Amino acid sequence: MQTVKDALREIRRYPSAIVGLLIVLMLVVLSIYVVIAIPYREAITLWRGGEGTWRSLPRTVPPAWINTFRSQKLPETIDLDSRKGAAERQEAPLGEGKSVTLLYTFDYQADDFPREINIFFETSYKERAPFASITWYTPDGREIAIADLALQAGSTSYRFAQDDKLLRRIRRQVGDVPPEVGLFVAPNPPENPRPLKGTYRVKIQATAFDPETQIDAELVVYGKVHGIAGTDHLRRDLKIALLWGAPVALAFGLLAAAGTTITTMIIAAIGVWFSGVVDNLIQRITEIVLMLPLLPILIMVGTFYSRSIWVILGVTILLSIFGSGIKTYRAVFMQIRESPYVEAAQAYGASDWRIIFRYLVPRIVPMLIPNLVTLIPSYVFLEASLAVLGLGDPQLPTWGKVIQDAVANGAPYKALYYWVLEPSALLMITGLGFAMLGFSLDRIFNPRLREM
């Protein structure tokens, strides 16, 4: 306890250590929150959900906060679902059946047009499919007929941009523009049209042929920004991946760094203490492993065996245990082995393992801790690199996976910079935090590095 207190007091003397510690603490708190708020299973289900889960989000849009830096505000998504009471519903009997009217009203104040417009129907009926006609009312009082369609049982999607009749009608009434533009401008728009601001209404007038027919519809006017992180090519909210990337990165980095440094140190100590055949064996294994290329082996494991992050982690640790650390620690242990107190311990009958764990290993801990802390980001980066190379865990959302998705979908060429920059920034902050903390710890634990 006292040592921890002393260490904390020491840390306070280094501003970089405080910043590093804060960053690391923040990441840890974030990770704990994420793991509790979005459990592992749920995260995977969400991330692997596909279009169904994410149909009401726009494709590849930047985060909403970029509007703060823009004079012309980009629209956010307007999602109106009659099941959630977002539409005025009127039902009246009509012959043997009934007529259903859904009226959607929304206020549009953005300076740019929406990305697309869709309506998703949910219908159930007995014998004959109901008919629906959709009408669009602009703030300046115009009325545009959108479409007449039969509503099949279950889900029916109506995509404005894919309706050729609507395209022709808009070309006739407004001008040669796509529907998401044509429905928001006055007729004969100029070269660079601006949307009309004001209250828009959409009316869905449906005719049902039996009184038990259920009709619900969700109107989505997709924006050009979304949430705090934006979305990717599959309409997924990047927030999920960026949040879940933190615990995955920390777990991978910590496990790999701790797993390798500690076992490496113990193996080095064992080699030095028992010397002879044991030491020789360890040294030869190390020399062989040092020559093995880590990345190609990981790529092979990923390609032929498993891309699970835990398998990759295991292989990484296995290959790093007999790394250059063995040589470094060996040099230090050789020196410690000759200290009088080790000889004394041997004289009064301490066993081999007692000497290794109580006399040799503790001496190297001050050297080990900063080393371990600075090693963490390199393993975080390794995981990201593997993901970018296409060897990321196919299930888990990680920062590296987001970058890989972005690159594979041409984000840099489509000016979708947020997609690459967000995970990169998180990776850099993580690296920075651990590096700052590690270098300060190095100075605290190894006072000889301090300048006088």
Next chain:
Amino acid sequence: MREGEPVLRVEDLILYFVTTKGVVQAVDKVSLSVPHNQAIVILGESGCGKSSLARAILRLLPRNVYQYTGKVYLDGRDVMELDEENFAREVRWVGISMVPQAAMNALNPVLKVGDQVSEPAVLHLGVSKAEAWDMARKMFDYVGVPERFLQRYPFELSGGMRQRVAIAMALITMPSLIILDEPTSALDVLTQASIMNTLKQIKQEMPISYMLITHDIATSSDLVEHVAVMYAGQIVEVSKAEAFFQQPLHPYSRKLLAAVPRLYEKQALEFIPGRPPSLLNPPAGCRFADRCPSRFDRCAEEPPTLSVDGHLVKCWLYVTG
């Protein structure tokens, strides 16, 4: 323990090392004994094999041992017959403890002094940690270190204090013999005297024997009953302390004593010309012959060990006829 049997009896103990240059005869046919509750000092120059003798007795051998033979009797029992495991369990610290050379550095810097001192008790007496700490507390009393230092780390202690801690560590298992390897080197004279007094007091209060290894004749003279002089891996003279300090017999012993400064005698300090022979290829015959002022023809042959006036001396000078 048989009556009259010395605590430690060493017969023809040999410890040779092998190096890239050849075989080093560090301990060559050494025989001596330490009586019960008495102290013996092994005197000799640096590199004459004193520390190797201590290691040979405790079987703390480096990896390059070439030959290790002889007899070591502890309380009349031949401990050379024990295998490594039994030796570690039944001899080290139970029968013979050691205060290693540079005892100031013989403490683990990452363990509390109390942990360190109680460790031999935990390992050898099978007591609990708490009991061992109690014993350590008692030992601190004996060696004159305040109890509160049990909670400190070695770097917080002065050199003399660390030396006392090392002695407490050797004492804690109540062995019958303690080997003190240069216990007072690197300490100032006041601390030396105080530690010597402590050792003397402990010997009066406990049935314990000392084997003191030093080149500091003056400091040891007060504590010991017996003196053994070692030269080039061999014991050249063994005798009672009073007799030795009055009248050493071996020429080397005489030279050694003459090299001790005396306060009120106007007499130039003597030194022994030449250097001790290399233990790699020691000369045949008497090993001191090259530097000996009284050398004569017979010195080219191996001298016998003779008993002269209660001294055991290995020199041709005392062979009559």
